[in-house]
Amino acid sequence: MCYYNGQRVTRAEKIRLMQLEKLVADFDFLNSPLQEGFDFGPNAVLKPISGKEDYDIVKMEWGFLPTYLQNREAVQRFRIGYKDENGKWITGYDTLNAKAENLFMNEKGKPSMYRFAAKERRCLVLSSGFYEWRQIFPKNKRTGLPLKTPVKYPYRIFLPDEEYFFMAGIWNPWTDKDTGEHVDTFAITTTTATGNILMEQVHNSKKRMPTILNEELAYEWMFGKLSDERIIEIAKSQYPWQKMQAYSIAKDFKAALDPTEAFSYSEQDLPPLVLPIAA
């Protein structure tokens, strides 16, 4: 007798469903309109093949997971936070991004959780565009002074000359010790947006941007035998604003049928970006 998901099925149907499982696992995940990672979903990553100057395009989970996490429950606590036995809230870790300057040493001056990956497991994250939030402080209608709470407007940023481009990443394999589930997880390295006229206006709260690499740096990032200093230097590199474009999108873009669709707000609510004419 065969069962699938609690239903009695024929042996032929069971085999078909098991084959479908394999097909789904190998599914062409590139065929997805949204590579945004807020849901810790799968993304397309170029992963070097050990011992060769070649790579595979593989599926990895966005959100770097340290090896020591026991199971998905621990992952949830690690990412979101939890109350300890004294009722104190322990803040979770955001490991979607890894700051270039903290790849080897964290902000507290201690060895970073990313250090081995930065040294030994660098990868390239394939992207067609990414999303950042611009904060605007509306003015109080009575006093004319800016309000304390900003309104956030999402933007999509892309490279008009490149259908796909590379963002520097680091990865780590992770196994759920309870279920045996195995995934490769990754973080995108970020650099300062200060000096990038486009990104410092769009991501005006944190003034950060992903490390976007040109072909030459992408090759070096993946295959180079690099010193710690060079790794940080590449991770800190800033893509020229003249080769980037940004436009506003709807606030509920994640639920939209086409999340990349432009959405215009009134100029009073969202002043246009001020960019010099590129030489």
Place this chain on the structure above:
Amino acid sequence: MPEVFNINYNDQTVKIEVHDINGQTIYRAHMVGKHPIVLSRARNAMGNYFWTLIPQGDKKIANEIGALIEEHVKK
């Protein structure tokens, strides 16, 4: 680009992508804060269709989201 539509499940908008894999239709459901799940229709030993997750998973979610997909497709 896959065909995409939205359904409303438990007061949340869930984006559904429709994919054809080797002639078999699967539906990938994106729920906020969760891994995307894959649904498909299967046939039980009595010859009746039912909704299942691929790989096997929560039957309640499969039934509920499957019913909403079916409702949308029939429109």
